[in-house]
Amino acid sequence: MTARIELPAPLTEAEIASVRREYRAASLLPKRAYHDPAIFDWERAHVVRKDWVLVGREEDAPQPGTYTLVELDGESLIVVRGQDRELRAFFNVCRHRGTAVAEEACGKVVRFQCPYHAWIYDLEGHLVRAKHTEDLEDFSFERFGLATVRLETWQGFVFVNLDREAEPLADQLGDLVDHWSRFDFRSLRSAKRVEYDVAANWKFVAENYSECYHCPGVHPQLNKLTPYDLGGDFDPHGGWQGGWMELVDAAETMSLDGGHGSKAGRPSMAGITELDERRIYYYVLWPTTFLSIHPDYLLVHRLVPQGPDRTLIVCDWLFEAETIATPGFDxxxxxAFWDLTNRQDWHVCELQQRGTRSSSWVAGRYTDAEASVHAFDQMVVDRYSGASSWSQRVVRERYDVPPPKPGASDEGGDGVATGGPAPGARTGARTKAAATR
Ligand code: FES
Ligand SMILES: [Fe+2]
Incomplete structure (x- = not known):
């Protein structure tokens, strides 16, 4: 990966260094990282427009000619499936005088016809009709197709990158791809979407998702199903971080049914192992996505930063298509469980946004239950400092894990019950430890 910075870093070297210290000595990001419009603009230019951003699911455009419009940093993009069944992304901008070519948020078309002077583009973005252009100089239909945007998919998710020079998505995902190799989430479908308008910086929301230090007080319902101090973290290699929490014996998943956490008859998703049945996994996918794997569903939070102090959060509950099709699926x-939990989280994030505005507030400290917040913030300062790769974050060191007994073999059960341990997975399943969210 090439060095990516062109503008001065938004923080000083000393501020970046203080985040990068080992967590016991480190400080949180300084106040202006969450409040300064100039830093927000820097993030738009250097994160949102340079990194791969998850924008949707493949099923949003399942058949040739189906398309969906996606907004990314003020850009309207068309994600469309071509006649060859390939998914592509284009700027929703006519090459004539710049009119938005597609108006409806989604639909099925045989071609895109600009509503202004009727230039026509095929599903692969080629210009195929433009009247009165025959005698133009330096003009050809080949050169005036819709401008393309890079698009890649993984596990049924659609990612786009506005930077033509960006490295492939795989570089950003790092070893998360191997880590998830037992899953195939392409057949999942959204059964429910809720959008939240949250008056907090997107990084406060990501930090909140990364720890469960707040759970006993903020989420009494969640804490009953997955006690905040029962879980562990993975050592990430790439633009992600994650960990798991363990379900109490009486619980099968996260749901609001009087605290029993029953799956309401829903089967587990494909690839879920016996070990996975007892866990909820939480992943922050850099920069703006959270993926929470439950035995029977995948919860997706997509953050859409609107300003330094405002974030739109799109939350989807994905289930196996077959499960959704089952009579009585509910x-x-x-x-209800996650809507309640989400609102509890947004409430404290908004209070934090309000509190940290004060002239009295200076960057706080990480407790030993917040090393995964530290891990997220290290990704932030990796970007702020223009580092050419992700810094190594050894989150497990924060735990007081007893050293293996001499001669004892590694349990190797973390995260992957088949096919050996996940890369970087923490050893010592069911170790009582500070949790991940
Ligand atoms: S602006 Fe699209 S055809 Fe003129
Ligand atoms: Fe929370």
Missing amino acids: PSDAV
Whole structure:
């Protein structure tokens, strides 16, 4: 990966260094990282427009000619499936005088016809009709197709990158791809979407998702199903971080049914192992996505930063398509649980946004239950400092894990019950430890 910085870093070297210290000595990001419009603009230019951003699911455009419009940093993009069944992304901008070519948020078309002077583009973005252009100089239909945007998919998710020079998505995902190799989430479908408008910086929301230090007080319902101090973290290699929390014996998943956490008859997703049945996995996918794997559903949070102090959060509950098609399928227990939990989180994030505005506030400290917040912030300062790769974050060191007994073999059960341990997975399953969210 090439060095990516062109503008001065938004923080001083000393501020970046203080985040990069080992967590016991480190300080949080300084106040202006969450409040300064100039830093927000820097993040738009250097993160949102340079990194791969998850924008949707492949099923949003399932058949040739189906398309969906996606907004990214003020850009309207068309994600469309071509006649060859390939998914592509284009700027929604006519090459004539710049009119938005597609108006509806989604649909099915045989071609795109600009509503202004009727230039026509095929599903692969080629210009195929433009009247009165025959005698133009230095003009050809080949050169005046819709401008393309890079698009890649993984596990049914659609990612786009506005930077033509960006490295492939795989470089950003790092070893998360191997880590998830037992899953195939392409057949999942959204059964419910809820959007939240949250008056907090996107990084406060990501930090909140990364720890469960706040759970006993903020989420009494969640804490009953997955006690905040039962879980562990993975050592990430790439633009992600994650860990798991363990379900109490009486619980099968996260749902609001009187605290029993029953899956309401829903089967587990494909690839879920016996070990996975007892866990909820939480992943922050740099920069703006959270993926929470439950035995029977995948919860997706997509953050859309609107300003330094405002974030739109799109939350989807994904289930196996077959499960959704089952008569009597009802996701409302899972939806109600996470809607409640989400609102509890947004409330404290908004209070934090308000509190940290004060002239009295200076960057705080990480407790030993917040090393995964530290891990997220290190990704932030990796970007702020223009580093050419992700810094190594050894989150497990924060735990007081007893050293293996001499001669004892590694349990190797973390995260992957088949096919050996996940890369970087923490050893010592069921170790009581500070949790991840
Ligand atoms: S602006 Fe699209 S055809 Fe003129
Ligand atoms: Fe929370």
